[in-house]
Amino acid sequence: MIKIKNIKKTYTKASVSTPVLRGISLSIQRGEYVAIMGTSGTGKSTLMNILGCLDKPTNGQLELDGVDVHGLDDDALSALRNKKIGFVFQQFFLLERTTALDNVLLPLIYAEKYPVDAVKRAKKTLVSVGLEDRMEYLASELSGGEQQRVAIARALINDPDVILADEPTGNLDSKSTNEVLEIFSRLNQEGRTIVVVTHDRAVAEHAQRILELKDGQIINSVANSKLKNSSDH
Ligand SMILES: Nc1ncnc2c1ncn2[C@@H]1O[C@H](COP(=O)(O)OP(=O)(O)O)[C@@H](O)[C@H]1O
Ligand SMILES: [Mg+2]
Numbered sequence: 001m002i003k004i005k006n007i008k009k010t011y012t013k014a015s016v017s018t019p020v021l022r023g024i025s026l027s028i029q030r031g032e033y034v035a036i037m038g039t040s041g042t043g044k045s046t047l048m049n050i051l052g053c054l055d056k057p058t059n060g061q062l063e064l065d066g067v068d069v070h071g072l073d074d075d076a077l078s079a080l081r082n083k084k085i086g087f088v089f090q091q092f093f094l095l096e097r098t099t100a101l102d103n104v105l106l107p108l109i110y111a112e113k114y115p116v117d118a119v120k121r122a123k124k125t126l127v128s129v130g131l132e133d134r135m136e137y138l139a140s141e142l143s144g145g146e147q148q149r150v151a152i153a154r155a156l157i158n159d160p161d162v163i164l165a166d167e168p169t170g171n172l173d174s175k176s177t178n179e180v181l182e183i184f185s186r187l188n189q190e191g192r193t194i195v196v197v198t199h200d201r202a203v204a205e206h207a208q209r210i211l212e213l214k215d216g217q218i219i220n221s222v223a224n225s226k227l228k229n230s231s232d233h
Pocket of ligand 2 (some may be wrong): 166
């Protein structure tokens with residue numbers, strides 16, 4: 001589903017170059033659930049943004065669902081991204097004074113063609129994350145866990161093959177964390193590819209494979225032996 005080869009990323013600021021990613025190669029299969037771990041500042045968000053085509057690498061190749069993204073112009077790239085990928089972030093990034101329903105509709109408003117069944121679809125996604133009784137609440141009236149579930153519904157509105165989540169539980173209590181992890185597991189069982197960045201081992205252990213990033217390199221990639229209930233759902 002996602003294939004990267006020798007990805008490097010160097011930031012240059014005030015003529016000082018900082019290499020952040022130092023040659024990362026990685027294949028993520030369709031339907032896989034992968035966690036990326038590592039301490040703060042090791043380049044996890046930088047890698048996620050490159051995987052999601054939100055940022056471009058300094059070097060290296062990226063293939064998304066068989067398409068080499070290098071040859072695409074910005075319009076083609078954002079079209080591909082909108083169709084294939086749903087993003088979830090630690091900070092939710094909802095419009096505060098906007099209802100849950102309208103937050104979920106937002107990606108469709110920016111789409112080329114506003115679907116006739118947009119509202120129906122948005123409501124269905126909100127129901128699927130357990131928010132049927134919160135649709136008309138403003139984002140600012142929701143708890144952190146509810147806000148993150150609205151953000152997940154927004155990420156799902158275009159029915160993406162891939163969910164990329166950067167520290168999705170970083171601002172949540174343990175109950176809300178479990179709710180989010182249950183949703184991710186279900187989305188994965190439905191066949192979606194999930195990539196979660198986290199520094200929390202307990203969160204990573206819901207994935208099938210755990211990658212460890214250090215100083216801009218993958219130093220470890222292991223199948224998750226502690227995975228429970230992987231075959232008996
Ligand atoms: N836009 C940017 N410009 C310059 N440096 C950046 C930028 N984004 C990230 N960095 C630097 O890259 C390093 C890795 O950042 P990041 O990918 O956010 O790490 P992580 O998500 O693992 O905490 C940090 O040292 C950070 O300061
Ligand atoms: Mg980060």
